[in-house]
Amino acid sequence: MKFRAEIDVMPLKALLDPQGKTVTHSMANIGLSEIDNVRIGKHITLEIEATSTEEATEKVDSACQKLLANPIMEGYTFEIFAQG
Numbered sequence: 001m002k003f004r005a006e007i008d009v010m011p012l013k014a015l016l017d018p019q020g021k022t023v024t025h026s027m028a029n030i031g032l033s034e035i036d037n038v039r040i041g042k043h044i045t046l047e048i049e050a051t052s053t054e055e056a057t058e059k060v061d062s063a064c065q066k067l068l069a070n071p072i073m074e075g076y077t078f079e080i081f082a083q084g
Helices: 018-027 053-068
Strands: 002-011 042-049 076-084
Touching: 002 053, 042 053, 053 076
Parallel strands: none
Antiparallel strands: 002 042, 002 076
16 A cells, blocks of 8 residues: 655744744844744655554654654654555
8 A cells, every 4th residue: 555744844943043043133123122032843745554543653664763863853743644
């Protein structure tokens, strides 16, 4: 069975996000000073071949832990969707 994963990887809240800080400061320059605390991360989509949602979840979690996210600096969340 095929599954699709939608993964969001974000910097940990306790760490400085230099890209987000730069964008936050730039918001005032374009007349959007009411926007604050921008955080910039990555959105990853991938397809998984697995026999069940549980197996797909395990594979995606393993990929996130081992390759897609740096656990020292980033956290991640994901959703699994069955492909029709």
